[in-house]
Amino acid sequence: MTDGDGVREDPGDTPPSPERTGRWLTAVAITLAVGSVGVYFGRPSLLLAAVVALAYTAYPLVTAELAPSLTLVRAVDDASPAHGETVTVTVTVTNTGSRTAPDVRFADGVPPKLAVTEGTPRRAVALRPGESATVSYSVEATPGTHRFGPAAVTCYDRSGAARVETELKAGTGSDLSDEANELGGTDGADRTDEPAGVPAVSTLECSVPVEGVPSPRETLRATGWTAVDTGGSGVAFHRTREYRPGDPADRIDWRRYARTGALTTVEFRPDRRRSVVVCLDARPRSVRRAGDREADAVTTGGAAAAALATTFLDRGARVGVARIGPRFELVAPDDGRHHRERVTALLTALPEESTAAFDGENAGTEPTTTTGGSATPSASATEFAAQVDEVLERTSGAAEVVTVTPLLDEFGLDAVRRGAERGRGVAALSPDVTSDESLGAELAGVERRNRIEALRSMGVPVGNWRPGDAVRWSRTDGGVRRDGR
Amino acid sequence: MDGDRSPDAGPAFPGSAVAVVAALGAMVLLATDPLGFAVVAVGGAGAGTLLLGGYLRFRGRRLVGLLALTTGLATVIVAVGLATVYPAGWVTRVSLALGTVGPGVLAVALVPLRRSWAGRLVGFATALLVGAVAVRGFLSGVDRVSLLVALVGVVAWDAADHAVGLGADVGRGAVTASVSATHLVGSLSVGVVAVVAAVGLYAIGPSSVPLVSVVALLAAVLALLGALAVDHLPARDSVDLEP
Amino acid sequence: MEWRTRFRAATTVVGAVALVFALALDGAVNAGIVPLGSVRLPWSDSVVVAGFATVAVCGLALVANHRWLLGSSSTLSAETPEAPAPVPRSGVDFDEQFEGPLSSAPRTDAERRRTRDRLRETAVRTVARRRSVSRERAERLVASGDWTDDDAAAAFLGERPAPRRVHLGRRVSTRFTFWYQARRAARALVAADGRPDS
Numbered sequence: 001m002t003d004g005d006g007v008r009e010d011p012g013d014t015p016p017s018p019e020r021t022g023r024w025l026t027a028v029a030i031t032l033a034v035g036s037v038g039v040y041f042g043r044p045s046l047l048l049a050a051v052v053a054l055a056y057t058a059y060p061l062v063t064a065e066l067a068p069s070l071t072l073v074r075a076v077d078d079a080s081p082a083h084g085e086t087v088t089v090t091v092t093v094t095n096t097g098s099r100t101a102p103d104v105r106f107a108d109g110v111p112p113k114l115a116v117t118e119g120t121p122r123r124a125v126a127l128r129p130g131e132s133a134t135v136s137y138s139v140e141a142t143p144g145t146h147r148f149g150p151a152a153v154t155c156y157d158r159s160g161a162a163r164v165e166t167e168l169k170a171g172t173g174s175d176l177s178d179e180a181n182e183l184g185g186t187d188g189a190d191r192t193d194e195p196a197g198v199p200a201v202s203t204l205e206c207s208v209p210v211e212g213v214p215s216p217r218e219t220l221r222a223t224g225w226t227a228v229d230t231g232g233s234g235v236a237f238h239r240t241r242e243y244r245p246g247d248p249a250d251r252i253d254w255r256r257y258a259r260t261g262a263l264t265t266v267e268f269r270p271d272r273r274r275s276v277v278v279c280l281d282a283r284p285r286s287v288r289r290a291g292d293r294e295a296d297a298v299t300t301g302g303a304a305a306a307a308l309a310t311t312f313l314d315r316g317a318r319v320g321v322a323r324i325g326p327r328f329e330l331v332a333p334d335d336g337r338h339h340r341e342r343v344t345a346l347l348t349a350l351p352e353e354s355t356a357a358f359d360g361e362n363a364g365t366e367p368t369t370t371t372g373g374s375a376t377p378s379a380s381a382t383e384f385a386a387q388v389d390e391v392l393e394r395t396s397g398a399a400e401v402v403t404v405t406p407l408l409d410e411f412g413l414d415a416v417r418r419g420a421e422r423g424r425g426v427a428a429l430s431p432d433v434t435s436d437e438s439l440g441a442e443l444a445g446v447e448r449r450n451r452i453e454a455l456r457s458m459g460v461p462v463g464n465w466r467p468g469d470a471v472r473w474s475r476t477d478g479g480v481r482r483d484g485r
Numbered sequence: 486m487d488g489d490r491s492p493d494a495g496p497a498f499p500g501s502a503v504a505v506v507a508a509l510g511a512m513v514l515l516a517t518d519p520l521g522f523a524v525v526a527v528g529g530a531g532a533g534t535l536l537l538g539g540y541l542r543f544r545g546r547r548l549v550g551l552l553a554l555t556t557g558l559a560t561v562i563v564a565v566g567l568a569t570v571y572p573a574g575w576v577t578r579v580s581l582a583l584g585t586v587g588p589g590v591l592a593v594a595l596v597p598l599r600r601s602w603a604g605r606l607v608g609f610a611t612a613l614l615v616g617a618v619a620v621r622g623f624l625s626g627v628d629r630v631s632l633l634v635a636l637v638g639v640v641a642w643d644a645a646d647h648a649v650g651l652g653a654d655v656g657r658g659a660v661t662a663s664v665s666a667t668h669l670v671g672s673l674s675v676g677v678v679a680v681v682a683a684v685g686l687y688a689i690g691p692s693s694v695p696l697v698s699v700v701a702l703l704a705a706v707l708a709l710l711g712a713l714a715v716d717h718l719p720a721r722d723s724v725d726l727e728p
Numbered sequence: 729m730e731w732r733t734r735f736r737a738a739t740t741v742v743g744a745v746a747l748v749f750a751l752a753l754d755g756a757v758n759a760g761i762v763p764l765g766s767v768r769l770p771w772s773d774s775v776v777v778a779g780f781a782t783v784a785v786c787g788l789a790l791v792a793n794h795r796w797l798l799g800s801s802s803t804l805s806a807e808t809p810e811a812p813a814p815v816p817r818s819g820v821d822f823d824e825q826f827e828g829p830l831s832s833a834p835r836t837d838a839e840r841r842r843t844r845d846r847l848r849e850t851a852v853r854t855v856a857r858r859r860s861v862s863r864e865r866a867e868r869l870v871a872s873g874d875w876t877d878d879d880a881a882a883a884f885l886g887e888r889p890a891p892r893r894v895h896l897g898r899r900v901s902t903r904f905t906f907w908y909q910a911r912r913a914a915r916a917l918v919a920a921d922g923r924p925d926s
Binding site: 492494653654655701704705706707708709710711712 | 735
């Protein structure tokens, strides 16, 4: 029904055309009603009253044309909050046009996974040219990368008969609103003090601290194999071969030449770096949360997985990502800046909106999908297991698999077992979304602890992670628990 | 339902107050004798208390708010009852009754009794007010008060409708006084201009008017209305039948 | 739409012409050019009134209908940026069956078997974990009912006979008894796990 599109308001763009609300048709009705009574009974006073109502029907014609020009600036008091911390967001809308905007109503695009704990992100205001209006609200941070959406703005003209609906992305601050940007206290990482233009705040980064990663020896314990020290970069001698013209001089084995007079070249084995696949359980059954203010296991698990993947990359490993769920995606282990961003984006994507139809194991089976991009949704337990198999098949035998799953059902156990059976290094990181708020939640907690214990007794390193803490890996020593769990 | 923290989206308070005050003002203008004023005043007190109750409940004072709501509703009903037993002809009584029920229904709509009904109840209240004006005009056809009443009545409807939309868009917690004020200034100015023009017309118009002239006038009014109404129709290719 | 422009132009012209005519005639009567007797007063002519009333009512109906159909609220009111889309709590599948109304408790034999199997498996694992015994030993403990003090729970998951009140309850309603026993078993399980060390 809208004439306007979701177009960013820019002074340079043509503004979307206003939409009529037709509210002053009521004045038409009043005119007709009062006028006809006046005619029927011959009361000139009523006829004149009808004239007044008639004038109101002409009201929208005399109001100024609706062509608002607005900019939005968003500031936060901490762009890198800790878990559970309250972040105050301040949004300023400025009228950069030459005409008064008599009725501006906007609602800020709060990140989809965050809840507003104080204040309201909405405001209605009349703005003269150059005037600004501010709204402040607070959100509680949960682990992950939270992106603000554009603010939804509806502008009406003075009579209320025409409206324009647009979206405003947070843009750079102009000189007029520099004061609005200067919130006292710590700045987020995104802001500097340039007068010419302040970069927009559009993300809240609540990072997960990681206190270490399991070593290859530990991940291979479950398979019963002895780990060969393959970790770390470096070169190792491989073989010598006959010299070919063009080989670099520093690769020639001079000692042999001195001994035998034959020219030979040394070849080195290519780098054997550690390779890890972080496998995120993003199935609909895992989209559960502990309490009202908590985020669900897939969102927080994704944040922890991203932090873990980044830690692996920082230590020189090659990292791949798999996302098990209705939209299956797999990225092979690699490294590099671009790859790092891709990995993080895939892990922190929002859980798919799914309905109860996906939850049960009775949903119809559909063929498993391949990597990348959109996919046909697959829904039953066997399909998810098949996805795990695909991950194991398509990544090389040396790649270790770290499964990130809340362990609310047997999937995590099953996936780790499959990996161990194939002789792959395995580890598990489990976000705790159970609570003691209901009998079902307590039961889920007991079951989860059982599964963690089952994994640990297999020798798999398990990170029992509660959102807000750092990611730690338990130490088991021949079956004796040191962590008490 | 846990996690449902959407704001209370009832009609905005400043606009609601203006609407009820304007509606009462229209009724006061229509009253002719002190007794009528008294009846309207009782109705007005009831309507005001209703609005106050809604505001208190929003602020969290549920018990006091409920008390105010019941008191206000009772007062309005009392006023309507008084109007029905008013010592005058039945037409006057009908007019007075409509004049007390109108602001009462408006206040009930703006409390709100039910958010999904707010718009419809506002329309119904406006219809009652228009009815009151029409009946009153029928009673005494030659005074100029009708002009003012029309002005104030339209302002009441405008403020109420605007408040309903404003509340739905930004919630009652947001500060909306400036927007409502700007809107009010606009409608008042149009109304004042219209009243001045109408008074001018009234001065010119004679008491006995030839038929053909009146027919032509009526035709002119209808034609102009059509021209203006066309402008109001929203641009839609298909008509939705969903309200 | 260009029909608007044409319609508007047409009606404005008609209205203007009619208005001018009306005022002119009025002025002529007042000035005495046209005698008053030759024109009739409008109030007495029911045709005029009826005609106007008809047109007015039709117009009113159209307007009212359109206003009703419009119901145009802006998209702003439909958005809910304040709260995230609600996500189920953990344990919701169990809670739906056992903490909600009795009507959602498991009804069929297959559902009940599933519930019992799940609780039994969890009991075995919990007992094995907490008491640091082997799985076989834990299974024996669960079967014999020695893992808990709650006799209804023990009977539910094991081979011990059920207490009298359960027998009586089964006569009244098997569904209620199952619900009751399953809840007792779940509570006993949670108790068997003990307080989680933080």
